[in-house]
Amino acid sequence: MKPEKITEGNLLADLIVASYNKMGCDALNIGAYDLSLGVDYLRKKEKSAKFPFLSANILDKHDKNIFLPSLIKTVDGVKVGIFGLCDDAIKLDKIPGGNKIKVVDPMDKAEEISAQLKKEGADYIVLLTTLNILNCRRIAQRGMPIDLIIGSSKKNRISLPILVQDTYIAHVERGGKSVGQLDVSFLGSAGVEALSSALRYKGKTVGDNIFLLNHFFPLKIAISDHPEIAPLVKTVEAKLSRLQQVKATRSMTMGGGSAAVLKPGNSYVFAEACAQCHPKKYQRWLQTPHAAAYKALIEQEKNFDEECIGCHTLGYEQPGGFTDIRQVGNYANVQCESCHGPGRLHIAAKGAEKMVKDLAKGEMCLVCHIEERSPEFDLETYFVKTCGAALPEK
Numbered sequence: 001m002k003p004e005k006i007t008e009g010n011l012l013a014d015l016i017v018a019s020y021n022k023m024g025c026d027a028l029n030i031g032a033y034d035l036s037l038g039v040d041y042l043r044k045k046e047k048s049a050k051f052p053f054l055s056a057n058i059l060d061k062h063d064k065n066i067f068l069p070s071l072i073k074t075v076d077g078v079k080v081g082i083f084g085l086c087d088d089a090i091k092l093d094k095i096p097g098g099n100k101i102k103v104v105d106p107m108d109k110a111e112e113i114s115a116q117l118k119k120e121g122a123d124y125i126v127l128l129t130t131l132n133i134l135n136c137r138r139i140a141q142r143g144m145p146i147d148l149i150i151g152s153s154k155k156n157r158i159s160l161p162i163l164v165q166d167t168y169i170a171h172v173e174r175g176g177k178s179v180g181q182l183d184v185s186f187l188g189s190a191g192v193e194a195l196s197s198a199l200r201y202k203g204k205t206v207g208d209n210i211f212l213l214n215h216f217f218p219l220k221i222a223i224s225d226h227p228e229i230a231p232l233v234k235t236v237e238a239k240l241s242r243l244q245q246v247k248a249t250r251s252m253t254m255g256g257g258s259a260a261v262l263k264p265g266n267s268y269v270f271a272e273a274c275a276q277c278h279p280k281k282y283q284r285w286l287q288t289p290h291a292a293a294y295k296a297l298i299e300q301e302k303n304f305d306e307e308c309i310g311c312h313t314l315g316y317e318q319p320g321g322f323t324d325i326r327q328v329g330n331y332a333n334v335q336c337e338s339c340h341g342p343g344r345l346h347i348a349a350k351g352a353e354k355m356v357k358d359l360a361k362g363e364m365c366l367v368c369h370i371e372e373r374s375p376e377f378d379l380e381t382y383f384v385k386t387c388g389a390a391l392p393e394k
């Protein structure tokens, strides 16, 4: 996977966890999109979340749950059972570490978990799922004790809840574009008769005196941002737009990103080609772990792993780079051109054609040195260990 893609995913994951923490989220159902950086990655992220990640049907090879399958949350005396299911059509081969997991039939799991929650005394049962509307209907038609299914599959974007048998199904828009609200009313002696018939139709009585009503509200521009979450979003947006620039030019360029478009006639020439005129730099580079980054993968038998290749090689899926993971050839290791950009024109012009050299706060190091992979990264100490003698004054 391309390093920028990983950085991007990482930024978004951190943002989602940080803002859900602030919102006081109770549970998050795991879907295919959440798994794009891998199962291990997600489990690590869960540690920074103040809420559990749910999935009743993502299991390991020994049929053990990887995430919490369900929970019961008591709100004003109402016991709300919540469980999560993901679509079993999920493409496991596209997920880093996908070979270590399996996704079992959501129908069977829905049956099992909803019955179990009922037994544990849940008054209201909510299923969070990435299943499409058809499969949500199927679950409802089987008459399981599920009160509300909140779906969020790619294809269905209706947010008006529909009633199938005794289950409401709502498909919220993806990307956090709406909020749902569940109102709990305690009925007086008149019982449900005291409510208007329209309201009665939309809601549901539980036990003798509780009436539950579920609504969804689209989040319009007019609704103002949360004062603490808005700055988090702004920071991430700025970083993402910087990454977009990098992507539009080349991956590993340093600095503003403008000088580094793959010019006609330019291409990668690999580290040895630089040695002739920059022998000291070359000798020094040979001694850094960058020069052995591919070997590190071979030692772990991960050199054909899409999850690892991008940061341990040069130009993976970049213009002028390579795409076939089995044909790494000269692109092995983090090389001079991982940081300085392709050098053919520079060499042809005997140095007159400039290479990228601007460190710009080390953002380009951070493309690979992300928190998960390089928790100790510090520009000052790391930089002097690689190409530079000291940090350039800025």
Ligand code: HEC
Pocket: 269, 270, 271, 273, 274, 275, 276, 277, 278, 336, 337, 340, 342, 343, 344, 346, 347, 350, 351, 352, 353, 354, 355, 356, 357
């Ligand atoms: C034929 C000789 C030659 C080769 C081969 C060569 N360079 Fe250079 N390089 C130069 C010269 C000469 C300069 C100094 C230019 C200046 O000071 O104006 C230079 C400067 C640089 C700089 C400083 C920034 C700049 O562009 O002035 C970087 C970075 C650099 N080279 C990287 C590389 C890399 C990476 C390679 C291998 C892909 C490489 N060079 C191969 C001759 C070479």
Ligand code: HEC
Pocket: 003, 006, 007, 296, 297, 300, 302, 305, 307, 308, 309, 310, 311, 312, 367, 368, 369, 370, 373, 374, 375, 376, 377
């Ligand atoms: C996002 C970029 C990135 C990805 C993806 C990545 N690595 Fe790395 N890896 C790094 C960086 C950066 C370091 C250096 C960490 C440090 O020393 O600060 C590193 C260090 C290593 C090391 C040597 C240090 C150690 O921890 O023993 C090994 C081995 C390694 N990675 C293996 C892997 C494997 C296996 C994968 C795939 C599962 C992988 N890497 C995926 C960036 C990455």
Ligand code: HEC
Pocket: 254, 271, 274, 275, 278, 281, 282, 283, 285, 290, 334, 335, 336, 337, 338, 339, 340, 357, 358, 359, 386, 387, 388, 389, 391, 392
């Ligand atoms: C990890 C990224 C990275 C790698 C790998 C790397 N460099 Fe650099 N190099 C830099 C940065 C950043 C600077 C600019 C420092 C500055 O602005 O003063 C630099 C500076 C240079 C310069 C300019 C002279 C100087 O010391 O400022 C030359 C020449 C150079 N590198 C050549 C190479 C060659 C040749 C290789 C491979 C053998 C290489 N670099 C590998 C990041 C890298």
Ligand code: HEC
Pocket: 003, 252, 289, 290, 292, 293, 294, 296, 310, 311, 312, 313, 334, 338, 339, 362, 364, 365, 366, 367, 368, 369, 379, 381, 382, 383, 384, 385, 386
């Ligand atoms: C293309 C991805 C990539 C880029 C860009 C990159 N690195 Fe690395 N870096 C790695 C990987 C991978 C390793 C681990 C290699 C290994 O141990 O096998 C590493 C290791 C290192 C180490 C050794 C850490 C240790 O354990 O001693 C230093 C220092 C370092 N990088 C500094 C930098 C700096 C500074 C920059 C930016 C100027 C940079 N790197 C840019 C991928 C990258």
